[in-house]
Amino acid sequence: MTGKVYLVGSGPGAPGLLAQRARDVIDMADVVLYDQLPGEEILTTLPENAELIDCGKYGGKHTLEQDEIEALMIDRAQKGKVVVRLKGGDPFLFGRGGEELERVRAAGLDVGMVPGISSALAVPASVGIPLTHRSYASQVTILTGHEDPAKPEPALDWKLLAQSRGTIVILMGVANLKRIAEALVENGKGKNTPVAIIERGLRKDRRVTTGTLATIAKKAKKTGVKPPAVIVIGNVVKLYDPDAPDLIPVDED
Numbered sequence: 001m002t003g004k005v006y007l008v009g010s011g012p013g014a015p016g017l018l019a020q021r022a023r024d025v026i027d028m029a030d031v032v033l034y035d036q037l038p039g040e041e042i043l044t045t046l047p048e049n050a051e052l053i054d055c056g057k058y059g060g061k062h063t064l065e066q067d068e069i070e071a072l073m074i075d076r077a078q079k080g081k082v083v084v085r086l087k088g089g090d091p092f093l094f095g096r097g098g099e100e101l102e103r104v105r106a107a108g109l110d111v112g113m114v115p116g117i118s119s120a121l122a123v124p125a126s127v128g129i130p131l132t133h134r135s136y137a138s139q140v141t142i143l144t145g146h147e148d149p150a151k152p153e154p155a156l157d158w159k160l161l162a163q164s165r166g167t168i169v170i171l172m173g174v175a176n177l178k179r180i181a182e183a184l185v186e187n188g189k190g191k192n193t194p195v196a197i198i199e200r201g202l203r204k205d206r207r208v209t210t211g212t213l214a215t216i217a218k219k220a221k222k223t224g225v226k227p228p229a230v231i232v233i234g235n236v237v238k239l240y241d242p243d244a245p246d247l248i249p250v251d252e253d
Helices: 020-027 066-078 097-106 119-126 158-163 177-186 216-223 235-239
Strands: 004-009 031-034 051-054 082-087 110-114 140-144 167-171 194-199 207-212 229-233
Touching (some): 004 097, 020 110, 031 066, 097 110, 119 194, 177 216, 194 216, 207 216
Parallel strands (some): 031 051, 140 167
Antiparallel strands (some): 167 229, 194 207
8 A cells, every 4th residue: 555745835934824724634643844934833734643753944944955855855755655745835835745646656656736825925915025026026036046956057047037027036045145136236226225124934033134236245244144945136125114914924923
């Protein structure tokens, strides 16, 4: 008898934004392989009778390498277990869910997908930054700030990105923030383009740092910005009001 693997997105960190289908799948799991990004409020609700395997990245070091994670998923499913691979945000948006899907299918196993609300959408919205707005932006580009270092050349076209009149959202970009801002300005993006960095998603210690392409790297260094964080670049950042209440309260269940 073989089991099944579920690729599950936990959303941006707020228990209230965890999909009901995700909750149901997690609760029936025999094995949960989890990252740290779902946050403690969700991780503390994992089933006590399940085998819980920490696959998170701490201090820049992976608890398990990607091939080890995939091997464990396959091993447990081949033993008849219901396996949940739990990730922050959505597994198919820079979450390596596509790679895991390929590997599990290649092993001849049944696999299911439970989408999650991406932090690229929910985190800016929670602080009142819409990614599109008739007066500011009619398109959105979501990109990773941490490309695969094994690539022979970068896939990001900074000249094309700099010419965009829409909103740019960057995930996993804190470590390369200075280089990203410089690349955009060097390729023609206005140095006064507004930027917001929203740290720690929908958690109680969330923090927002704002500036421009010319100033944001220095501001982030001064305030000690750390991942996880979502970076928003574009005129929609002008709508951020630090004195306004959160649109998605972090303490809302």
